[in-house]
Amino acid sequence: MEKxxxxxxxxxxxxxxxxxxxxxxxxxKAFAQSTDDIxxxxxxxxxxxxxxAAFSAGLKWSFMPKSTDKPKYLCINGDESEPGSFKDRxxxxxxxxxxxxxxxxxxxxxxxxxxxxxxxxxxxxxIKLMQKALDDAYAAGYVGEAMKQKFGTEFFCDIYIHKGAGxxxxxxxxxLMNSIExxxxxxRVKPPFPAQNxxxxxxxxxxxxxxxxxxxxxxxxGWEWFSKIGxxxxxxxxxxxxSGHINKPGVYExxxxxxxxxxxxxxxxxxxxxxxxxxxxPGGSSMPPLRGDQLEGVxxxxxxxxxxxxxxxxxxxxxxDEDTDLVTVLARISHFYHHESCGQCTPCREGTGWLEKIxxxxxxxxxxxxxxxxxxxxxxxxxxxxxxxLGEAAAWPVRFMVTRFRDYFEARVSKEVNLQVANKVHSMRxxxxxxxxxxx
Amino acid sequence: xxxxxxKFNPENIERINKEIQKYPLKQPAVMATLYIAQEQNxxxxxxxxKEVATLLEMTSEEVxxxxxxxxxxxxxxxxxxxxxxxxxxxxxxxxxxxxxxxxKEKLGIDNMGVTGxxxxxxxxxxxxxxxxTAPMLAVNEDYYExxxxxxVEKIINSLKNKN
Numbered sequence: 001m002e003k004x005x006x007x008x009x010x011x012x013x014x015x016x017x018x019x020x021x022x023x024x025x026x027x028x029k030a031f032a033q034s035t036d037d038i039x040x041x042x043x044x045x046x047x048x049x050x051x052x053a054a055f056s057a058g059l060k061w062s063f064m065p066k067s068t069d070k071p072k073y074l075c076i077n078g079d080e081s082e083p084g085s086f087k088d089r090x091x092x093x094x095x096x097x098x099x100x101x102x103x104x105x106x107x108x109x110x111x112x113x114x115x116x117x118x119x120x121x122x123x124x125x126x127i128k129l130m131q132k133a134l135d136d137a138y139a140a141g142y143v144g145e146a147m148k149q150k151f152g153t154e155f156f157c158d159i160y161i162h163k164g165a166g167x168x169x170x171x172x173x174x175x176l177m178n179s180i181e182x183x184x185x186x187x188r189v190k191p192p193f194p195a196q197n198x199x200x201x202x203x204x205x206x207x208x209x210x211x212x213x214x215x216x217x218x219x220x221x222g223w224e225w226f227s228k229i230g231x232x233x234x235x236x237x238x239x240x241x242x243s244g245h246i247n248k249p250g251v252y253e254x255x256x257x258x259x260x261x262x263x264x265x266x267x268x269x270x271x272x273x274x275x276x277x278x279x280x281x282p283g284g285s286s287m288p289p290l291r292g293d294q295l296e297g298v299x300x301x302x303x304x305x306x307x308x309x310x311x312x313x314x315x316x317x318x319x320x321d322e323d324t325d326l327v328t329v330l331a332r333i334s335h336f337y338h339h340e341s342c343g344q345c346t347p348c349r350e351g352t353g354w355l356e357k358i359x360x361x362x363x364x365x366x367x368x369x370x371x372x373x374x375x376x377x378x379x380x381x382x383x384x385x386x387x388x389x390l391g392e393a394a395a396w397p398v399r400f401m402v403t404r405f406r407d408y409f410e411a412r413v414s415k416e417v418n419l420q421v422a423n424k425v426h427s428m429r430x431x432x433x434x435x436x437x438x439x440x
Numbered sequence: 441x442x443x444x445x446x447k448f449n450p451e452n453i454e455r456i457n458k459e460i461q462k463y464p465l466k467q468p469a470v471m472a473t474l475y476i477a478q479e480q481n482x483x484x485x486x487x488x489x490k491e492v493a494t495l496l497e498m499t500s501e502e503v504x505x506x507x508x509x510x511x512x513x514x515x516x517x518x519x520x521x522x523x524x525x526x527x528x529x530x531x532x533x534x535x536x537x538x539x540x541x542x543x544k545e546k547l548g549i550d551n552m553g554v555t556g557x558x559x560x561x562x563x564x565x566x567x568x569x570x571x572x573t574a575p576m577l578a579v580n581e582d583y584y585e586x587x588x589x590x591x592v593e594k595i596i597n598s599l600k601n602k603n
Contacts, residue, residue, distance in 0.1 A: 082567070083530060086569045086572050120569070121475075121510070122512070122524075122568050122578070123569065124581035160462040162468075163471065163475065164471070164510075165475070165512040166512035168566065180468055181467065182471060183505070183506065184505050185509060241571060242572070243571035243574060244530055244571075250572045285529055316571065318529055318530055324533065329529060329532070329533075332527070332532055333529060336529075336566055
C-alpha cells in the first residue's frame with residue numbers, strides 16, 4: 001500500500017536522500033504553472049485539512065485576496081497538543097523536507113513570501129530536527145532568496161520556526177497568530193477571517209503540518225491520482241495515531257475510510273489480554289466517543305464518522321478496554337479543557353470548571369442522578385457560545401460520553417435526586433427559553 | 441534577589457537579534473527571548489521582564505501577560521532537573537498516574553515543588569504528544585518514553601548520582 005506522507009524510504013529525512021528520491025521536483029513543476037492552476041489542482045484533488053476541521057485545503061487557499069498591497073503570510077500549524085495526537089512529530093522527524101517543499105508550493109500558490117512553522121514548545125527535539133532540515137535546505141539553496149537561482153523563478157520564500165510555550169489553545173488558528181505576534185494566545189473573533197485579516201492584519205493562511213506534506217505528491221502525481229485514494233469525499237491517506245489500551249500503539253498511515261476495527265485489530269495488534277473494548281475516541285480527546293458496540297463497520301474519514309455521530313479530528317484513536325473507569329477518564333479530559341481554557345469567554349472559563357467539579361464529585365461517590373443532567377446542561381451552555389472551538393472541544397466529550405454511556409454513569413451516582421442541584425438545573429434550563437427567542 | 445539588575449550576555453543578545461530578524465516587528469520575538477532569558481537566569485524574574493520589555497520595545501505588562509499565559513515560563517527558580525510527568529488520557533490508560541505517584545514519592549515533592557538541594561523539580565503536565573509511547577516523562581528538554589517503574593527508578597537514580 002502506498003504511503004504519501006511517511007514513505008518507507010530509509011533516511012528520507014536527509015536532504016540528499018530526499019532529492020535523490022524526486023525531492024523538490026514538485027516545487028519546480030509548480031513554479032512553472034500559474035498560481036490559479038496550483039490552487040485548482042489541490043481543490044480538485046479533494047485534499048482536506050488534517051488538523052481537525054477537515055476543510056478543503058484548495059478552497060482555503062482560494063480565499064486569499066489576489067490583489068493587495070499588503071504582504072501575505074503562511075502559517076503551518078504544528079502545535080499538536082490534542083491528547084491522543086502525535087502524528088506531526090513523525091513528519092518533523094521522518095520527512096521534514098517534504099513539508100518544506102509543501103510549504104514552498106503553498107506559499108507560491110497564495111503569494112506568501114514568509115512562512116512560519118509553529119511548533120509546540122515541548123517538542124524541543126523535533127524543533128531541532130526541523131531546524132536542521134531547514135538549515136540544510138537553506139544551505140543547498142532550496143529556500144530563501146537562493147531558490148530563485150535553484151528553480152529559475154522570480155518567486156522566493158523564507159521559512160522560520162516559531163516555538164510555542166505550552167498552550168493548547170495556540171493550535172486554534174487565530175490564537176496561533178496572536179502567539180506568533182508575541183501576545184497572549186487569545187483566539188480572535190471571526191469574521192474577519194485570517195485570509196482577510198490575519199498576522200499583523202495581513203492576509204494569512206493557516207494549514208496543518210500533515211496537510212501541507214501532502215501537497216508535493218499531489219502536484220507531482222496529479223490530482224486524479226490523489227482523489228482516487230481512499231474515500232472519494234475525503235481522499236488520501238491519514239496518519240492515524242493509535243494509543244491507550246492497544247498492543248502496538250503508534251502512527252499508521254492508511255487510506256482514508258479504513259475500517260476502525262481494521263486499524264485497531266489488524267494494524268495496531270488488538271487490545272492487550274484480548275479484552276473487550278468499552279469505548280473508543282476516534283479523533284483526539286475532544287471528539288465524541290463511540291461505544292464498543294458501535295465500532296463495527298465504522299470507516300475512518302470525515303463523512304463516514306459524521307454519520308455515526310463522531311468526527312475525524314486529528315485521527316488520534318484512543319482505545320479503552322472493558323476495565324476502564326470512564327468517570328475517571330472523563331474527569332481527566334474535563335480537567336484538561338478547564339486547564340487549557342484561555343478565559344476569554346465566560347461560558348468556557350466557568351463551564352469547563354463546573355464540568356470538572358461535577359465529575360470529581362461523581363468520582364468521589366457524592367454524585368446524584370441530577371448531576372448527570374447537570375453535566376449535559378452545562379455542556380450545552382458552553383457549546384456554540386464561545387469565540388473559538390475550545391468550547392465545543394470541552395462540551396462534546398462530556399455530552400456524548402454521558403449520553404452514550406448513560407447506564408454506566410447512572411450506576412455511579414445515587415438514585416436520590418439532590419434537590420439543591422436539581423433546582424439549579426431547572427432554573428438554568430428555564431433561562432434558556434427567553435434567550436432562544438431572542439436569538440431567533 | 442529581586443533587586444539585582446538583569447542583563448543579557450553578549451552571546452544571547454546576538455541570539456535575540458537573530459530571532460528579531462524573523463519578524464517584521466520586535467514584539468514577536470518575545471517568546472524566544474523569554475526562553476533565552478530563562479536559560480540564562482533560571483527563571484523569569486521581574487528584572488528579566490523589565491529588560492525584555494526594554495529590548496523589544498514592549499511594556500512590562502505586555503511581557504508579563506505573555507509569561508503568565510504560557511506554562512513553560514517559570515516565575516520561580518525550578519530544579520536543575522525539571523521533571524514533567526504526563527497524566528493525560530493516553531498516558532493515564534497506560535499507568536501515567538503510577539509513574540506520577542512514584543516520582544512524587546521518590547523525590548518527596550508535589551506538583552511544582554522543588555527539592556531542598558535545587559536538584560529536582562516536578563510538574564504534572566498535560567499531553568506532551570507521546571501518546572503512542574506512553575507513559576512518558578520529560579527531564580528538561582528530553583523525553584523518556586515507554587516507561588516502566590524500573591526505568592523511572594533508573595532515570596532518577598542516575599540523575600541523583602550525577603554531580
